[in-house]
Amino acid sequence: MTETLKLPTRMTAIAITEPGGPRMLKPEKRDVPIPTPGEILIRVRAAGVNRPDVAQRKGAYPPPPGASDLPGLEVSGEVAAVGEGVSRWRVGDAVCALTPGGGYAEYAKVHESNALPLPAGFTFTEAAALPETFFTVWHNVFERGALKKGESFLVHGGSSGIGTTAIQLASAFGAYVLTTAGSDEKCAACLSLGADRAINYRREDFVAVTKEATGGRGADLILDMVGGDYVARNYDAAAVDGRIVQIATQAGAVASADFAKLMVKRLIHTGSTLRPRTVEFKGAVAAALEAQVWPLLADRRIAPVMDMIFPFREAWRAHERMEEGEHIGKIVLDVA
The missing domain is CATH 3.90.180.10 (Medium-chain alcohol dehydrogenases, catalytic domain)
Structure with a gap:
């Protein structure tokens, strides 16, 4: 030393x-x-x-x-x-x-x-x-996910450490931000951080709300830490040429998905660990x-x-x- x-x-x-x-x-x-x-x-x-x-x-x-x-x-x-x-x-x-x-x-x-x-x-x-959340969000949202100003961004688990960070950064850099959370209190917290639409997943279908909020287009980028049955639903919620970045699989690492949707929409589904x-x-x-x-x-x-x-x-x-x-x-x- x-x-x-x-x-x-x-x-x-x-x-x-x-x-x-x-x-x-x-x-x-x-x-x-x-x-x-x-x-x-x-x-x-x-x-x-x-x-x-x-x-x-x-x-x-x-x-x-x-x-x-x-x-x-x-x-x-x-x-x-x-x-x-x-x-x-x-x-x-x-x-x-x-x-x-x-x-x-x-x-x-x-x-x-x-x-x-x-x-x-x-x-x-x-x-x-x-460090953990900002390193994770910066790489997966802005580097791997290539989020740009004016794009629509859906982040699951918006009230988590990753979610609250992703909402703030995406909003600060000019994205339209949607997020999911499990209670009205958590949704309100997400809105206060800059989310444009917070979806209570216990009462609302995030696929339908995402489509409605984006004029039927879907999300340009989705950051998912859930996995499981969210994989197939993310394919439905994504826009044509959309990107999905997987950073965790809290609901399960094995899932069924219709890869025809991935091909027809020209989706990119990627992931990483830090x-x-x-x-x-x-x-x-x-x-x-x-x-x-x-x-x-x-x-x-x-x-x-x-x-x-x-x-x-x-x-x-x-x-x-x-x-x-x-x-x-x-x-x-x-x-x-």
Whole structure:
């Protein structure tokens, strides 16, 4: 290491003691990670909670090779040490970062290119709600999905962390935004964030509403985290030459679909996952976010929607909250 503070050798982390329910998350002592060349060590002040953390806790989403076995894909805090060759960051800098794992801990290491400065005026808890959702939305909506100003965009799960982020970004960049949510309260929250039409999927058919709202044309882009029977329905809701980006399959990874519709409409159905991608790929997304989105955050034109903040040692309560499905926006752990 070329620059460091006086650091402890041990830290508290929240580990998965065995696959199972939220109570399987328990504090334990771990060695403080040591940053290798190109990496920074972050003194974690807050950590975001995401669906992949829940899947990992259940034993369904193992960390990629070389990643920490601890859950936690996004953190904020101060740089506590830097590895050899690190050029951008200095000890004491306030950052938030996308991690491949290890965020539920007092210290976490990450490649320097996967960290971003705290937007002006943001708290650590707000900043910890940014990386996972903003990296995911930027790549899948604007890069892979190629959303353009004036196009219609349907995002499922509009009250989730991904959904609230996608609504704000798509609206800010000039799209007509439709979204689905499971209650009138959640629909109202989506409208307040910039959605042009919020669809209560318990009472309305999102295919019919999407067609009606777009003059019969359908959505140019659909961001789906549901899967299951939504796959076929997305084909119906999509416009000719429409794109569908799959980022999760909460209702099932296996589905039946009429591929004649895909051919007749000339649809593109693609998908991606973020965690296994290379450091270089994530660094490129980080650079795009800093150039295109960080100024919007600094001006408060957009901001993460904060649901609840839980004490670090009560991470199991945060997972319970997420699994209840009543949250609107992001759930965060206060580590400081």
